[in-house]
Amino acid sequence: MELNKLIGNAFLEIADAIETGNFGKTKKVALTTLGSEHGEDTLIEGAKLASKLYPDLKIVLIGPKNDSGLETLVAETEEEMYKIMEEKLDNKDIGACITMHYNFPIGVSTVGRVVTPSKGKEMFIATTTGTSSAHRIEAMVKNAIYGIIAAKASGIENPTVGILNVDGARTVEKILKEIKAQGYNINFGESQRSDGGNVLRGNDLLLGTVDVIVTDTLTGNILMKLFSSFTSGGQYEISGYGYGPGIGEGYNRNVLILSRASGAPVIANALKYGHEIANNNINDIAAKEFDILNKINWMSIVAKATEKQSVKKEEKEEIKIPDKVVVTGSISGIDIMELEDAVAVLWKNNIYAESGMGCTGPIVLVPEDKVKECQQILTSAGYAAGEGDIC
Structure with missing residues (x-):
């Protein structure tokens, strides 16, 4: 029975590839349609916009029946909706799912993606929801890695990385430089302010100085809201790609987060983001990155740096x-x-x-x-x- 299912899925993928002309990039992306502050219609509007803007997208809705013309897996409650979502993800029937709320395990957090106002450059904010670690410094170091993974899965081969000037930034910088010295490639970007450096300031956020900006999750969440809705007064997010996929070592569910305040343009872009990370096989990319990191025992570098702080306080x-x-x-x-x-x-x-x-x-x-x-x-x-x- 399992063999028949595998064969059936293979034929469906071949048929999708023939239909779209996009061979090897046919994984479906789902969108849940319950829970938005702007109602189900806004989510469906975003899905239809995505279909129009990105013809190679194969979108599946999960929620109540609708007249959108898009494939829909019917669910009348949020509980039923999330059950279907997890089942379809785990069975590989869909490559990713965009939703407005999800409880990630500790160690997993999401990498947002915005469009910076100065030059219209895209930038990944690592991270925006979830908890990479209970320890601030360790969390930010992990956030840097998660940001690199998300950028690579979105087609940026060697993303530039900068650290936002928040509490812990200098310690995070030292740890990341040590990780780089031990053999893991981190392509540090440089502040565009006259003093330069890898620790970036607010100006660099607006300029999009780097591909990946590393910060703590709470700050990242605020930045996402500001970038997404600063021109709309905050009630309707109109810019960017949403709060992004949950990433963590060994975590394989491609769940991407939207705000309940997200508008149709953001919903459309989030579906594109999901399509990219699923079809570029983000889980394989993550596995390779963590394999390199574990070979240099990266967490021992983090532990050494954080233990040093504790010793100073105790002594x-x-x-x-x-x-x-x-x-x-x-x-x-x-x-x-x-x-x-x-x-x-x-x-x-x-x-x-x-x-x-x-x-x-x-x-x-x-x-x-x-x-x-x-x-x-x-x-x-x-x-x-x-x-x-x-x-």
Whole structure:
């Protein structure tokens, strides 16, 4: 019976390929039609728009009966709808499904895709929903990998990667650079601001400086909402490709998330996004990426960096603060989560220092004539220390 089903599916794929002329790219993409704040009609409108804009898409609706002319798997409740969705995904009857709500396991989060306003460039936001890890730094490192996977599955062979300047960014940067040094290719992008660097600022988001921007999921979720609906007042998302596919090591269900506020243009683009990642075999791409990462024992690199932070906090001692002096020199590159520890290291070396905030983020303020010496001390102590600026 199983053999007959496999043969039947093979013939259906061949028939689809002949019909569309798109051999090897015929996996169906489903859309659930219950749960939108704008009603079922908006979802169907988005599906019909996708069919018009992207003729090679094979769309299946999962929800109540309708007169759209699109193939529909009938479900009258959300519970029934999700049951059908999971069954069809697990049986490979569909390659991906777009839906408005789904509970991913810990370790899985979604990579959104937006169109930046400056030059109309597409950018992947890693990540936007779900939880990659309960630990912030580990989560952001995983988010970087998930973003690379999503970009590759969307046809970008060697995506550029940048880290948004949020809490933990500098630590994440150090870990990712170590992972790269151990043999996993990460193509770091550069900020378009004059000071450059791999840690990006708000301007870079608008410019679309990199293909993949790495951030924490909550920040990513806010960014998705801003990019998608900033011209509509927030109630109707009109731009971008939605919150994207759930990605995680060993996770194989291609479920892509939409906001309940998503409008027809976003729904259409989300279906295209689902089509791309399914037909480019995102699960195979992910497996290859994680295979390379596991061969270099990447999680031990993450663990070492995060354990180091914990040790610093546990081993903090009473340090005598040197006499206060004027501090007009500055050192950047220190993560805000390590800023006070860095200041304490200099105090321990009998150099007065203060923490501060410069144009590019956290800085350590030191005497002007001791900048180089302080850089050496901090670098030896494991901090990424470079000359900063004060604005």
